[in-house]
Amino acid sequence: MEDQIEQAVEIALSSNSDPVIKQQAMSFCNQIKESEDGWQICLSLFLNDGKRSPAVRFFALQVVDDALVKRLNGSGKQLDSGSLLYIKESLLSYIQREYAPQSATDTDAVFMQNKLAQTITLFFLLSYPETWPSFFDDLLALSSIGAPLSNARGLQLLLRILVAQHEEIADTLILRSNEVTRRNTIIKDAIRVRDMGRLASAWMEILVRWTSRDDGYLIVENCLRVIGSWVSWIDISLIVTPQYMSIIFGILGNEALRGAACDTISEIISKKMKPSDKFELISLLNLQQTIGQLPIGSDVEFTEKVARLINVVCLDLIKILDEDDYALRLHDNTESLLQQLFPFAIGFLANEYDDTSSEVFPAISEYLSFLRKEKKRNKSLTPERHSTLTSILNTVILKLKYDESMDWTNGADDSENEFLEVRGRLRLFQDAVAAIDENLFMDSLSTVVINSLNGEKRDWRDIELGLFELGAYSDGLRNAAALPTKGQGAPKAMEILNTMLLKMTNSNVLSIGHPSINLHYMELVVKNSKFFETHPQIVPQILDIFVSNIGVHSSYAQVQVRAWYLFYRFIKLCKNLMGDIAETALNAIGDLLVIDAEVHQKNDGDSDMSADGTDTGSFDGRLYLFEASGLLISVEAVPDEKQLHLIKHVLNPIFNDMEACLSRPPEGAQQALQIHHDIMAIGTFARGINDGGKAITDPVREQFLLASRAILVSLETLSGMEIIREASRFAFARMVPILGPQILPEIAVLVSRLLSESRPSELIDFMSFLGQLIHNFKGESGILEMLDQLLTPLLSRVFYSLSIAANGSTDEEIQQSDIKKAYLNFMMGLLNNGMEAVLTSDRNRQIFESVIQSVAHYTSTSSDAAIKKMGSSIYTRLQEVMKAM
Numbered sequence: 001m002e003d004q005i006e007q008a009v010e011i012a013l014s015s016n017s018d019p020v021i022k023q024q025a026m027s028f029c030n031q032i033k034e035s036e037d038g039w040q041i042c043l044s045l046f047l048n049d050g051k052r053s054p055a056v057r058f059f060a061l062q063v064v065d066d067a068l069v070k071r072l073n074g075s076g077k078q079l080d081s082g083s084l085l086y087i088k089e090s091l092l093s094y095i096q097r098e099y100a101p102q103s104a105t106d107t108d109a110v111f112m113q114n115k116l117a118q119t120i121t122l123f124f125l126l127s128y129p130e131t132w133p134s135f136f137d138d139l140l141a142l143s144s145i146g147a148p149l150s151n152a153r154g155l156q157l158l159l160r161i162l163v164a165q166h167e168e169i170a171d172t173l174i175l176r177s178n179e180v181t182r183r184n185t186i187i188k189d190a191i192r193v194r195d196m197g198r199l200a201s202a203w204m205e206i207l208v209r210w211t212s213r214d215d216g217y218l219i220v221e222n223c224l225r226v227i228g229s230w231v232s233w234i235d236i237s238l239i240v241t242p243q244y245m246s247i248i249f250g251i252l253g254n255e256a257l258r259g260a261a262c263d264t265i266s267e268i269i270s271k272k273m274k275p276s277d278k279f280e281l282i283s284l285l286n287l288q289q290t291i292g293q294l295p296i297g298s299d300v301e302f303t304e305k306v307a308r309l310i311n312v313v314c315l316d317l318i319k320i321l322d323e324d325d326y327a328l329r330l331h332d333n334t335e336s337l338l339q340q341l342f343p344f345a346i347g348f349l350a351n352e353y354d355d356t357s358s359e360v361f362p363a364i365s366e367y368l369s370f371l372r373k374e375k376k377r378n379k380s381l382t383p384e385r386h387s388t389l390t391s392i393l394n395t396v397i398l399k400l401k402y403d404e405s406m407d408w409t410n411g412a413d414d415s416e417n418e419f420l421e422v423r424g425r426l427r428l429f430q431d432a433v434a435a436i437d438e439n440l441f442m443d444s445l446s447t448v449v450i451n452s453l454n455g456e457k458r459d460w461r462d463i464e465l466g467l468f469e470l471g472a473y474s475d476g477l478r479n480a481a482a483l484p485t486k487g488q489g490a491p492k493a494m495e496i497l498n499t500m501l502l503k504m505t506n507s508n509v510l511s512i513g514h515p516s517i518n519l520h521y522m523e524l525v526v527k528n529s530k531f532f533e534t535h536p537q538i539v540p541q542i543l544d545i546f547v548s549n550i551g552v553h554s555s556y557a558q559v560q561v562r563a564w565y566l567f568y569r570f571i572k573l574c575k576n577l578m579g580d581i582a583e584t585a586l587n588a589i590g591d592l593l594v595i596d597a598e599v600h601q602k603n604d605g606d607s608d609m610s611a612d613g614t615d616t617g618s619f620d621g622r623l624y625l626f627e628a629s630g631l632l633i634s635v636e637a638v639p640d641e642k643q644l645h646l647i648k649h650v651l652n653p654i655f656n657d658m659e660a661c662l663s664r665p666p667e668g669a670q671q672a673l674q675i676h677h678d679i680m681a682i683g684t685f686a687r688g689i690n691d692g693g694k695a696i697t698d699p700v701r702e703q704f705l706l707a708s709r710a711i712l713v714s715l716e717t718l719s720g721m722e723i724i725r726e727a728s729r730f731a732f733a734r735m736v737p738i739l740g741p742q743i744l745p746e747i748a749v750l751v752s753r754l755l756s757e758s759r760p761s762e763l764i765d766f767m768s769f770l771g772q773l774i775h776n777f778k779g780e781s782g783i784l785e786m787l788d789q790l791l792t793p794l795l796s797r798v799f800y801s802l803s804i805a806a807n808g809s810t811d812e813e814i815q816q817s818d819i820k821k822a823y824l825n826f827m828m829g830l831l832n833n834g835m836e837a838v839l840t841s842d843r844n845r846q847i848f849e850s851v852i853q854s855v856a857h858y859t860s861t862s863s864d865a866a867i868k869k870m871g872s873s874i875y876t877r878l879q880e881v882m883k884a885m
Contacts, residue, residue, distance in 0.1 A: 002045045005032060006056045013055055032063060036077055039067035043087065047094050054109055061115050068122040081131075084123075088132060091120060099153040100145055107153055117160035121168055124161075125183070129190040136195040140202055149205050152219060159222035162199075166229040188233055200238040203227055207247050217256055224251070224260040228267035236271055240281060249290060255299075262305040266312045275320040279330055279337075282313055288340045300353060307348035307359035314338065314345050314363035318370050339384050342367070343391070350395045354422045357399065361425060364392060368432035375436055386437070393433045393444050396426050400468060402461040408516040410558045427472060434476050441476075442496050445469045449500045453507045460514040467509075467520035470500050474528055501531045505538050510545065515556040522551060522566045529573035536577045543581065546570060547588035552625070561621040564592075568624035571631045575692060580639070582632040582646055592625050593650065595657065595681060597673040619677055623684040626650070630688020644699045650685055651703055654678050655710055662717055675714050676723045682707050683731030690737045701742060704735050708746045715750065719757045726762070729754060729769050736776055744782035747773065751790055760801040761815060767794075767822040771829040778833040787830075787838045792847050798823050799854060817867075820858050824870050827855065831874065836881050852878050 011017045011025035032038040042060035045052060052060075064087070070076040071084070079087070095116075098105060108116065128135050139161065143154035167174070169184040176184070191199075206223045210216030227248075231239055239245075251261040269282065291310065296303050317338040320330055345360045345367075371385065381389065400423055402408065409416050434441035452458070452466020477493055504524065509517055525532075525542050532539055545551055551563040567589075571578070586593075597619070632638075633646045658678045661671055686704060690696070711728050718724040732750055736743060751770070758766055770787075777783040802816055802823075830836060839848050855878060859871030 001041055002052075004028070005041070005045065005059070006052055008032075009056045009059045010053070029059065033066050039064050039079075043090060047090055054112055058112060058115055061119050065119055065122055068119070068126060071126055072122065084126060084131070087123060088127065091123065092138065095120075095154075095157060096142060099142060099151070099157050101151045101153060103153065107156075113157060113160055114164075117157065117164045120161050121164040124165060125168060125187065128187060129194060133194070136191075136199060140198065143202075149202060149209055152215065155206065155210075155219050156222065159219065159226055162226045163222065163229065166226070170229070170233045172232075192234060196234055196238060199230075200234070204244055204247060207251070211247075211251055211254065211257065220251070220257055221260045224248070224257070224264040228264040231264075231268050232271055236268070236273065236281075239268060240284070245285065249285075252290070252294060258294075259302050259305050262302065262309055266305075266309045269309070269312050269316065275323050275330060278316050279320055279334055282316065283333075283337065287313060288337075288344075291344055300356070303348075303351065304353075304356045304359055307345075307351070307356050310341065310344045310348060311360045311363045313341055314360075315366055317341065318363070318366045322370055322373065335384075339388070342388055346388075346391050346395050349392070350398060352403070354418065358422065358425075364429055365432075368392070368429060368436065371436045372432065381437060386440075389433060389437060390440060390444075393430065393440060396429050396433075397444065397448055397465075397469070399423075399426055400430075401465040404461070408460075408464070408514070410515070410519075430472060431476060438493070442473070442493060445473045446496050446500060449473070450503060453503050453509060458509075458512070460512055460517060463509050463512065464514070464516050464520065467504070467517065467524060470504065471520065471524055471527065473497060473500070474524065478527070497528070498531060498534070501528055502535065505535075505541065510550055515554065515559045518550045518554065519559050519562060522546065522563055522570075526566050526569045526573065529570065532574055532577055539574060539577050540581070542570065543578075543585060547585060552589055552592060557618075561618050564621045564624045568628040568631075571628045572691070575631055575635050578632065578635050578637065580635075580637040580642070582629075582635070582638050583642065585632050586629055586646060586649065589625055589629070592622065593629065593653075593681075595619075595622075595654070595674070595677045597670065597677045599669045599673055619680075623680060626681045626685040627688035627691075630685045630690075631692045632688075634689045634692020634694040636694050638694065640697055640699075643694065644697075644703070647689070647700060647703050651682065651707060654681055655706070658710055658714055662714060672718055672721045672724060675718060676721075676727045679711050679714065679724070679727035679731050682711065683727070683734040686731065686734045686738055690734070696738055701739055704738050705742065705746070708732065708735055708739070708743055708750075712746060712749055712753075715753050719753050722759065722762065725754055725757060726765070729765060733769055733772060736773070741777060741780050741782060744777065744780065744786065748782070748786045748789075751786060755790065755794060755797065758797070760797075760804075760819065763798060763801060764815075764818050764822040767798075767826040770794075771826055774829045774833050774835060778835065784835060784838060787835060788841050788843055791838055791844045795847055795851065799850065802854075802858075817862075817864065820862065820867060821864075824855070824858065824867060824874060827851070827874050827878075828870060831877050831881075836877075839878075839881060840885050848882070852882065 008025040008028045011022055012029055014022070017025070032042065042063035046057050046060040046064070067079055068087075071079045097103065098108070107113075124132070124135055139154070139158045140149075143149050143151050143158050145151045145154065149155060169187050203223055203226065207220060210219045210223075227239060248261055248264060252258045254261070265285070269278075269285070273281070287309075291306060294302075294306060296306055317334055320334045321338065342363075345363050348360045349357050349364060351357050367388075371381070371389065375381075403419070406416060406419060407413070411417055411420065430441070449466045449470045452462050452469075474497060477497060501524070504521070510521060522545075532542070546563065546567045547553070549555065552560060552567050554560040554563055629650055633643050633650075638646075658675060661674050661678075664671065686707070689700070689704075708731075711731055715724055715728045728750060732743070732747060736747075754762075754766055770790075773783060774787070798819065801819055830838065838844060839851065852875070855871055855875045859868055859875060862868055862871070
């Protein structure tokens with residue numbers, strides 16, 4: 001049987017096994033686990049045959065573990081007391097034989113030792129203290145064969161068992177049932193009463209005996225790990241004694257073990273206790289002197305652990321300061337101790353390695369939070385706290401700068417992304433400083449910004465930092481989260497911002513030619529567009545920058561696409577400051593208003609009709625240029641004749657392109673994508689024209705009426721393409737405000753063609769589009785006539801789509817829910833805009849009863865509260881319409 005088990009395990013674990021045979025092997029292994037005597041066979045296999053492979057012996061212990069867990073949980077066929085006694089005697093005999101110093105066999109591999117420790121721990125949970133009260137004495141005796149605590153093999157196993165025990169009964173990261181928690185509490189109480197004193201003494205003796213030995217590294221490291229984990233739930237006075245702590249602190253001088261010692265000290269300090277006791281503990285440890293003597297910096301990993309230690313200590317001291325009950329008695333001493341230790345935290349914050357800096361982020365954050373609370377309590381900053389706050393801000397500013405070894409990739413490099421993530425967290429510290437001392441924040445940031453903008457020979461990283469800080473300052477004012485926007489400090493804050501912006505716009509920072517500088521610059525002028533209301537003379541200069549190779553013509557693709565959007569935003573926000581510059585601007589960006597769609601092939605060979613040939617997704621960005629063009633053309637300063645000329649200048653090439661595309665034989669995806677882009681450009685351009693602020697003239701309307709007819713021709717030819725239907729709906733929705741009722745005949749044609757081809761997923765946007773038309777044209781005879789002809793076919797499509805079962809698909813269920821919402825919104829729009837007459841017209845009278853029934857059904861069966869509420873309101877109003885028939 002043991003040979004069969006070994007063969008089955010090896011087949012199950014092999015990546016080269018035949019799948020059928022592998023499944024059979026796995027089934028056999030599961031049968032062994034479930035059989036009543038499987039644990040006996042496997043225990044014998046593990047104990048008596050060291051020649052078996054480690055994988056087989058590991059599996060054997062797993063089977064024994066399953067049997068022990070069933071007994072613990074009270075499930076399945078349970079072990080009786082005789083079986084438990086047999087397991088105890090067998091395991092104890094095994095470890096006394098195999099883990100004795102004179103054992104002739106090789107020591108089990110580490111993973112096997114860990115597995116054996118886990119098995120023994122499970123048995124411990126079943127037997128201690130009732131049936132195996134001498135558990136710890138037996139293991140300590142094994143470790144002391146020959147001399148006290150001198151058996152390395154036995155010690156290693158003992159320490160691994162102690163680690164496993166903590167994980168089972170005291171690890172707070174593991175969620176446990178109330179029953180298991182009660183069991184663990186009983187075990188911990190028994191350990192504290194019966195064995196904790198001997199264990200604590202043994203740990204100290206292990207540290208003394210093995211720290212100086214060449215072969216003692218793993219034993220001491222595991223012993224420190226045990227102390228660090230167990231200290232959270234034992235009497236800390238057993239550990240925190242002058243002799244004990246002197247031994248642990250002495251290990252900090254051991255290069256191989258100092259990291260483990262540092263972790264243990266951190267765990268000791270982290271133990272929950274009363275504030276007064278915690279203060280006494282930290283004072284006793286005299287960390288300020290100890291840490292000052294450590295070789296911080298030369299060992300990155302150790303430095304990180306020391307930073308973690310300082311973080312723990314500072315957090316506890318800040319918590320003591322913030323405790324009202326203890327503030328008066330401990331305040332001065334705690335404040336003094338914190339002022340001695342916090343410089344270490346700031347030093348670690350300044351560390352060149354972000355992983356080390358991040359270790360003290362919680363302490364920095366908590367200290368700043370504490371100072372904010374103190375400010376709300378109307379307590380002024382002491383000179384010591386102001387000095388600390390200044391050091392924090394100065395350190396944060398230095399950490400915000402790109403490292404000399406790092407290049408700007410706009411997030412394309414992983415290391416840069418990690419830096420940007422840390423930078424975002426540092427920015428929060430900076431904002432917190434602003435909330436505590438706005439003058440310190442304003443003076444410090446303005447100095448950094450002004451210095452970065454001065455001089456001729458500057459590294460791009462210095463300028464980038466300055467512009468980043470200018471953005472941080474601007475955000476603080478705009479969001480009113482940190483800097484004052486009202487009251488006495490507001491004029492100063494705005495004056496400093498305007499001074500920095502004026503300095504930036506008058507500087508030559510863009511001459512450095514770095515893409516990050518260019519991008520920051522454009523972002524800043526858009527974010528601070530109100531600045532130009534008092535400095536309108538600078539607007540032409542900014543426009544020149546935008547249309548140059550710094551902005552919309554940048555050779556950096558990511559910068560260029562972003563600049564298209566920022567250019568549009570600047571035009572939209574500052575349109576009243578533009579004047580008659582449309583023709584100049586359009587000539588500057590004319591080469592970018594050319595549409596050249598290109599179908600990209602996906603990895604699976606299908607066509608991706610979502611982008612043009614410039615860059616993936618860049619067509620969406622290019623649309624911002626069309627909208628910006630519309631805005632420029634439609635500002636008040638542009639004469640009517642020039643406006644019409646410029647509109648034709650933009651639209652005629654699109655019309656010609658559409659005509660040329662449609663005159664060619666069908667070309668599939670490329671042709672459809674080109675037409676789609678043309679139609680989207682028309683719709684986006686129309687939105688810009690409408691938002692420009694200039695009154696719409698009849699000649700302008702005529703141009704967009706021509707555009708609507710060109711779109712209808714394209715839709716008639718390519719109505720089977722969803723992207724064409726989508727684009728047509730988009731463009732018409734944006735031409736409605738320009739054309740008004742004049743577009744209704746074209747809309748009637750559009751709606752008819754869209755409805756005949758639309759898929760269920762398109763019904764949602766289609767009904768939303770109709771709702772917009774109903775709102776815009778309520779009272780117009782044209783809309784009433786169109787709806788009268790459309791209603792029955794539309795509702796028939798809706799009812800059919802909702803009658804199809806979702807087949808358990810989450811996406812289909814969501815789609816049907818969205819269709820119901822769109823349908824009810826459409827019905828509510830009809831009723832709210834006084835168009836209920838179309839429901840009872842001669843054409844639609846026959847479907848009216850189905851409408852009432854559908855609303856009642858969707859309302860009663862839906863679990864969505866919004867649908868229920870709206871449906872109930874619609875149903876009541878439909879009943880009133882029926883009564884009036």
